[in-house]
Amino acid sequence: MNKVYRILPSAEDMLLRLVRGLALSEEERALLRACALRHVEVSADTWEIVVGTQCVLEDDLIARVAGQVAENYRLAEVHVQQNVVALANSVAPVWERVINEAAAGDAVLFHTLRRSDYAVDGNVIRLSVPGGFGAELVIQSGAAKRIEDAVRGNVGCACRVICMECALGDEASAPQWTSPVIPAAVKRDDPAPSAAPARTTKPGKKKELPAGVILGRGVSGAARELGTIEDEVKNIVLEGEIFAPQANKLKSGAYILLLKFADATNGIACKKFFGVRGKTTQEEIDAEVERILKEIGKGCSVRIQGKIEYDKFISDYVLFIDSMERRTVPQREDTAEVRRVELHAHTKMSALDAVVPPKVLVETAARWGWPAVAITDHGVVQAFPEAMNTARALKKKGVDIKIIYGMEGYLLDKAEDARAHHIIFLAKNKTGLYNLYKLVSLSHIRYFRGTKKRGRPCVPRAVLEQYREGIIVGSACEAGELIRGIVAGRSDEELEQIAKFYDFLEIQPIHNNDFLKIDDRFPIRTDEDLRDINRKVDALARKLDKMLIATCDVHFLNPEDAVYRAMLQKANGYRDADRQPPLYLRTTDEMLAEFDYLGAERAYECVVTNTRRIADEVEHFLPIPDELYAPMVPGADREIQEMSYARARKLYGENLPQIVADRLELELKPILRHGFSALYIIAQRLVKKSNDDGYLVGSRGSVGSSFVATMIGVTEVNPLPPHYRCRHCQYNKFIDDGSVGSGFDLPSMDCPVCGTPLTKDGHNIPFAVFLGFDGDKVPDIDLNFSGDYQPVAHKYTEVLFGKMNVFRAGTISGLQDKNAYGYAMHYYEDQGETKGRPYIEHMMRGCMGVKATTGQHAGGIMVVPRDMDVHYFTPIQRPANNMESDTLTTHFDYHSISERLVKLDILGHDDPTVIKMLEELTHRDPETIPFDDPATMSIFTSTEALGITPEELGANMGTYGIPEFRTSFTQKMIDDSSPDCFADLVRISGFSHGTNVWLGNAQDLIKAGTSTLKDAISARDDIMNYLMQNGIDPLLSFKTMENVRKGKGIAPDVVEKLRAGGIPEWYIESCQKIKYLFPRAHATAYVMMGYRIAFCKVHYPLAYYAAYFSIRADEFDANIIAKGQTAVKQAIDALNAEAREHRGKLDNKKQDILIVLQLAWEMYLRGYSCEPVDLYESDAEKFILREKSLLPPFTALPGMGQKAAQAIVEARRTGRFISIEDLAARAHVPAPAIDVLRAHGCLDGMTETNQVELFA
DSSP, X not given: OOOOEEEOOSSTTHHHHHTTTOOOOHHHHHHHHHSEEEEEEEETTEEEEEEEESSOOOHHHHHHHHHHHHHHHTOSEEEEEEEEOOHHHHHGGGHHHHHHHHHTTOHHHHHHHHTOEEEEETTEXXXXXXXXXXXXXXXXXXXXXXXHHHHHHHHSOOOEEEEEEEOOOOGGGSOOOOOOSOOOOOOOOOXXXXXXXXXXXXXXXXXXXXXXXXXXXXXXXXXXXXXXXXXXEEEEEEEEEEEEEEEEEOTTSXXXXXXXXXXXXXXXXXXXXXXXXXXXXXXXXXXXXHHHHHHHTTEEEEEEEEEEEEETTTTEEEEEEEEEEEOOOOOOOOOOSSOOOBOOBOOTTSTTTOOOOHHHHHHHHHHTTOSEXXXXXXXXXXXXXXXXXXXXXXXXXXXXXXXXXXXXXXXXXXXXXXXXXXXXXXXXXXXXXXXXXXXXXHHHHTOEESOTTTOEEEEEHHHHHHTOTTEEEEOOSTTBHHHHHHHTTOOHHHHHHHHTTOSEEEEOOGGGGTHHHHOTTSSOOSHHHHHHHHHHHHHHHHHHTOEEEEOOOBSBSSGGGHHHHHHHHHHTTOTTTTSOOOOBOOOHHHHHHHTGGGOHHHHHIIIIIHHHHHHHHSOOOOSSOSSOBOOOOTTHHXXXXXXXXXXXXXXXXXXXXXXXXXXXXXXXXXXXXXXXHHHHHHHHHHHHHHHHTTOOOEEETTGGGOHHHHHTTSOSOOOSOSEEEOTTTOOEEEOOSSSOSOGGGSOOOBOTTTOOBOEEEXXXXXXXXXXXXXXXXXXXXXXXXXXXXXXXHHHHHHHHHOGGGEEEEEEEEEOOHHHHHHHHHHHHHHTTOOXXXXXXXXXXXXXXXXXXXXXXXXXXXXXXXXXXOGGGTOOEEOXXXXXXXXXXXXXXXXXXXXXXXEEEEEEEEHHHHHHHHHHHHHOOOGGGOOSOOHHHHHTTTOSGGGTSOHHHHTSSSOOTTOTTSOSHHHHHHHHHHOOOSHHHHHHHHHHHHSBSSIIIIIHHHHHHTSSOTTTSOOBHHHHHHHHHHTTOOHHHHHHHHHHHHTTOOOOHHHHHHHHHTTOOHHHHHHHHHOSBOBOHHHHHHHHHHHHHHHHHHHHSHHHHHHHHHHHTTTTOXXXXXXXXHHHHHHHHHHHHHHHHHTTTOOOHHHHHHHHHHHHHHHHHHTTOEXXXXXXXXXXXXXXXXXXXXXXXXXXXXXXXXXXXXXXXXXHGGGOOOSSHHHHHHHHTOOHHHHHHHHHHTTTTTOOSSSOOOOOO
């Protein structure tokens, strides 16, 4: 099938170029010059040329044009399609837009063009400009050419503009002028020469910058458009947006400030260098760069001055900044005395269709002084939480705005119908909200029509009738059944019957429906036809006494934002993506002007009166409950207390040590007071179920900070200070002076009372990390189950709570950087425009966050109390609208309801699976593995315990294949820090999971000798413990920890308090750099799992390799590894060579293969080997231990699937295979799998067929 390419014209006279050589009369040439070549569709040797014309060209001329193009380009066929455009009728509705574009940001020019009259004569537009100055301005500015371009772009037809001077009219009679939304420069008085800064400024005195200036001395001169620049420029002024600021500090102390700039035409990278010069100090440079970054924030509008030069480092042009100042861009405002309410608005949750963030929509409506605004996304209500939170935040600032929670649904006359009509639902009260949620659930689960990507969640009319209570129902847009009926020419009686179904009838600005005029399926040709549709709706509303409501059908906020929607639609195959209707949010006056043909009184009624009336009818309510609704577990309070104290007394004695009793009381009080005991008991039952079934469970997050969680068996991490305890007589001794990081690192000793070897435990983790300083933070209990056991654990939640009370935690995926960049880049490529990367990055931001699909959390389960319906909290749906899935997820993203419903994180993880396999292979209980084994600890700094040298292995340590320590990043960290105890390993785990914690922070401090591994900040708990141990108030210590771990740093007033408390400067500076900190409890749980695996690697090597390779079977290639040590080394060398060619990087797949090969190499060095896969001995999926070797499974052969492997194992139970044909027949193995076995040598010696020839 031939691909079809669409080529857009690059020049205005492209049509005449295509027909070069064609004999034309002057009249014919004029006709063709007046045509606008829209595009050429190319398919193999056939072209289709589409031109816009003002009059029908003669068939003879069309045929000659087609023939000449075919001859010029040696084509088999050329078709010319005419799109006839009546220029006068087409220019009128877009004239405002045309002159706005022609003004190019010049407010005076815009005002002049606005007051000018125009007349259309054929393809000539005669512009009558008032006054000599006005005419001169239009001529000198080149506005006529820009009007021609704007008409071509907006109408699709060529024209010529002739400017003429006319007499100045009466200013009073001129139309009232409102400044357009165009960039406006910051007004500045040019400094007089005497105002130049004196060179005799006192040293050390900080220079005050002029108002609005970010850097430099201010910007002077007229701005140019970046799109007109094609080469280096020594001095240029630009106006636009800067974004993505980044300051890189060099070793010399100098900085390179990197920015990206974009105006309306293109974008460019920007640089500014800062260094110590003259009397400037490094501290002043640091402060200046920090000030600039703070001033810029994430980005802002600026005037910027500098020079454009070609930068060989990035192989592109760069703007080197001299000066930069803020620029004020006026925003549209609603200035009406009484303002309207928008009842039909889409947000980014209307998948790949609308680009308005819910927050921005609500904030704009509030800024405009509207009493309310509705959210009506296509088929979903996923914007409700963000809208609610925005309204709440505004209310705290004294701005009250009501959110009307609604949806634009898809109505089916009958459940089996294929075609759906648009319909508006607005929840009037809590009953209506509940019913709306029910409709959303039913539409997604039972009545979803179409594909996952372009399907629609529909509502049958009968179902709507069942759940209509509390819902205000509107007739929607042109895709609603009422307007469809009008366009189809249905009788008045039929239209009245349709209209009776609705509570209000909706009309929209006529240009929202311009597509009806150009689609031959509809009998609509003019704007007046579109007005007649609205007049018909108005007549029906009057006759039936229905409210007439005027809406915008908002899909983008401002007119200029239409390009973002065009990008989305172009990327998703919409041919008319560039022909965007004006679906922007209009002010009250703009809407009144749109409907003035209904008469001023009726226009006011449908725009203002009726919309506010509906807003008044809608009650104030929240779409999500305000408090936590935890599942009820009868007797949970009593059970958690009894379990905690019983376990504590068993470990520490009947008379609990004060430190244990205090910790239990500290935790149990808030747990019981806030109703969290049920959550603890639920987690305990899940963990107990897994443990009883033979699978250990690892804790994640900060649950290990809770001693109660430890006592009831939810986590094995003990958060008490390091201590000894005797399992025989309960003797105990605590070391709480901070001198020991983990109880596992205490020296071994026997009980002084009974002589029994003492158990060592405790990791000194404060409880506040888990439930907050006051214990009122909703607990988030994350559990790492074996990947094999995860489905069982999920199923068990249904047993605990009931099937219709547990749902997978839903997720919403928006467009991210990569996809949004691709959308923007391809859009401009299709337009035939070349744009710089910064411009594409600037434009892609308008698409980012737009909902692309839905999904589910990897292990999150949302639990609804047994006595409640999920629809009090959220609708439900299938993930990604996959109708074949049996899984039901929350419709809202789980983050928005995680503090209203309990979320259980039942995650699947490899480590518990590996430990289960090791237990089966070694017959050793993993809970008996000691955490102070010297041989195991030694592999983190040497290879001696493995019996090989670093030179042989190619590494200084033996941590290949050890969770948390197997990456090159952590191995380099180990090299730099030389850990010698368990607490050090926990710190390294914390470093590796944090952001700006190790690189450029702890690593430098340790190398410089300023800090040691043991006192550098590695986890959030370190900060709270360190500050309290140094006498800082506990609450202040907690708040400081919370701010630092979230990347907020330490406030100046707190810095002074810490300094006064003796906290060293290096510690404070380290805190200021951190962007995210890992919880120590999480790191400890990870390291405990990893340490057990490391112990088996040292003491049970073959079992370790078998377990690891079984988990990593996808990366294990028996064709290489079974060939021996040399083959493995060659494969490693090949991957390392490839990595060197790509700056030391491999893709994830190859990196995983390299790790497996490195472990195989290590295995061979330790004296073990790998046998070839054996047709009769190998398992389907697991490695088998031999005395000094491993026998790989069938799945270790690349290309051998799990089902084929299992089929071979099953088939051989009935006896040996007499031939390859017999194997294929009995095991039903496909030919590719047979080829895999043959290539490996598994079939050597077997005959091909069952036939045996006998020879005499």
